[in-house]
Amino acid sequence: MSRRPQAVELPPLGGFDRTQGHLSRQLTQSLREAIRAGSLKPGDLLPSSRQLASSLGIARGTVLEAYEQLIAEGFLDSQARAGTRVASALSRSQPPGGSDSQRQAANTAPASLPASAAAFAKVAEQFKAHPPIPFAVSVPVGPTAPDETWRRLGNRIRAKGPGAPSGYDDPQGVGTLRAAVAEYVRRSRSVRCRAEQVIITTGTQQGLYLACQVLLGATDKVWVEDPAYWGITKILESTGHPERMVRVPVDEEGIDVRAGIALAKDARAAFVTPSHQYPLGMVMSMGRRDALGMWAQKNKAWIIEDDYDSELRYAGYPFPSLQGFAPDQVVYLGTFSKILFPSLRLGYAIVPDALVPAFCGARLLMDRHTPTADQHVLSAFINEGHLDRHIRRIRSVYADRRSELIGMLNRWIPQDLGWLQPSDQGMHLVLWLAHGMDDTLLASHAMEAGVVVRAVSPMYSEGRGRPGLLLGLGGFSNAQIEAAVRRLAGLIKMMGKTGHKPAHG
């Protein structure tokens, strides 16, 4: 081992930090970097472990350990008496050096992407989460946040028993939560179901996604309300078969079933919001429910009922679900994300028995299952009566904020420029804008001014859009609401005057 005149001069190996310990690991890393960077080349002979140890002032065992690791990794070769060399299998020129930030600046995209990737990227750009300021939807601040009960219950449930850390679980969701949900929707929504039909989801969005996955073949047509929630239209647009989405107009009775039949009688499914049309807020009439059910039955089509906020009805009781009338044809979607808090990400799909295995399998491939601890916490929260109390409490808070907001909008926004869509339910209001106003532009200016609104016209199909703004009811204070309304009113008036882009500020 001592006669090895050809051993390379090692490049500087980077400073060792003796306070960090793991010297052999540090050495391994340095040698690996040197090989990667090309300062050590395939075939290069390394100094003996003894030489290197002495020159670095470290123990020989440390060097031997590093060499062994690099041999195991394939960076080095060791042949009995021939010493240790950089592996000649490393013939490929190493990846270009350059720091990570240089690489980032170049923004290299060496491989190619399918068209759908661009569509996904656009979705990410368009639907950023809003900051918790007026008029973001469902912001659990102040009185709309769950009270101490939720936290204390969580601490208890997570400590031991089934809510404590555990292994993989049922893709369908935790059994006790499914039972609690079944009982809750039977009681409050006249949904006809058993716990075996409930599938716990990571929010309604996952329910919509699963329904598309399971129910639709690649070219099946599907009815979607016009206007509709972006969460469903963007899924269908991203599939590579956007032509399969048939937009069906809504009027004051909800989705126009006759128009749907005229457009695509043979559609495989219809996505609807019968309790509270999104975003406009009307209830689907009994006649339309009837017609929709008949069409679905006759054409062996599915109805996906998105019942996203029926807990918040301010007059009368919530409408009974469509599912209760046609339990074999309806996939019913609900969520606790809005009524409790969005960051919880807990919702549910209630599906006919025949669909349960397919939903579970699709779910398994997508992410196996929803995290379990909060499923157990929520199940206790429902069973111990806290959910009902929480809903009663926030219903009165939202009712209060809502009438405040309506009052202030009526006061500050000129009637000819903006007026409210009637509705008596939910966590948002729609403010229509005068013909010709650009709601998207207005929304982006409002955001710059610290006010969150969503433009309504992009929720319509191409060419049918009317300008409007969707204003969410958070748990904001009256002072916050008033300040935001006044700023918004200023922007609207400015746009009303100029007919286009308002000046900044």
Next chain:
Amino acid sequence: MSRRPQAVELPPLGGFDRTQGHLSRQLTQSLREAIRAGSLKPGDLLPSSRQLASSLGIARGTVLEAYEQLIAEGFLDSQARAGTRVASALSRSQPPGGSDSQRQAANTAPASLPASAAAFAKVAEQFKAHPPIPFAVSVPVGPTAPDETWRRLGNRIRAKGPGAPSGYDDPQGVGTLRAAVAEYVRRSRSVRCRAEQVIITTGTQQGLYLACQVLLGATDKVWVEDPAYWGITKILESTGHPERMVRVPVDEEGIDVRAGIALAKDARAAFVTPSHQYPLGMVMSMGRRDALGMWAQKNKAWIIEDDYDSELRYAGYPFPSLQGFAPDQVVYLGTFSKILFPSLRLGYAIVPDALVPAFCGARLLMDRHTPTADQHVLSAFINEGHLDRHIRRIRSVYADRRSELIGMLNRWIPQDLGWLQPSDQGMHLVLWLAHGMDDTLLASHAMEAGVVVRAVSPMYSEGRGRPGLLLGLGGFSNAQIEAAVRRLAGLIKMMGKTGHKPAHG
């Protein structure tokens, strides 16, 4: 209102429970049910509110409230002086009566399903979560469960600040966790990345799913190792284009890149497990890493590196990631589900900058984002040094259990019937079985005998399978392990004798 001779005789409306309160709600429900069940028919005239109130012995206001609600719902019509009638729009024959359990027994599936739904249903049947008994993989019981620190930290973080209940969040994940993950993988896995490239997922499975969604067009070919993890093969089989999955054999150096090129040079992506081939356990050699990287660079293909359990290496250090060699071509997937606990569902994808927006958009459509509270808890767990300590602790537990298990398998299972695949990493072992043995049948008999094993042959492509069993290392006690090995050995010997199905028991 008093001259209405045609008012129908109301059917019995179900008992009112005066202790429950909400009498008007109870009445509404009863009338609704009567209409649904057909005992009240479209056009039927109802008694006046006064008559009904008096006959039921309740306040007239209660009846009026119920009528108003049902009018709003469209069940009833009210014409000034003509009284209140069951809405004639309800002309459709109501859905068949019958209890929910009767409907379930009939298992009606009125609408039709695409072929993919059957594939999903089969996945659900095949991949049920295992009970927490030997040899389930990654069961956090006893010494492998996170200690009190995790729980206490959780209670603290969830109480206030960003870990407390909040609104919708970034689809990419919580910023502090992304920074902690970037630092962790740079340090432990030589991954080259910044926090901006990290996408928090609901476990590795979601990372695989997202990669398929974003990187693959409908007909793009893709290399998958043979054998491979069901979590990737089943996604690709469920797409309706199973022919695009090209299975590439692995040998003792990992995936055979030359064979892949011969089979499908133009594939768009390769899914690989370089640190620890799943399920066989070998490390991909430097030569193969080199060849794979060169192929990907030349063909503008993506490499998806599934690094599911490299924390658990029992000899030397973990191998550096493939990503570190080709950060612009590799999507790197990691998970905390295994190393901490599976029910947590927290993993990550680290992607080249150019892919970040597309991954976020696909994620947004799938389920918006991973629940946030535990993201904050995990970030503190990493930053405060607990994760490193936890890994050191369970590494020694798993090393111990592993050598126990190896010893017992060698002791109880005859060499000619079963032998171990060499491996020095991970949470599972592969036990090869003698030629001709039916591992799937054996696994199902083992399950009946209270022993969890997975058959290896179905992880291979059709016709290439070798019989073997995958045995997971949980935190089981030595006594549990020994009892399970002995039962398993009994079944193997019986099958070895008969050459086929072992007798029950």
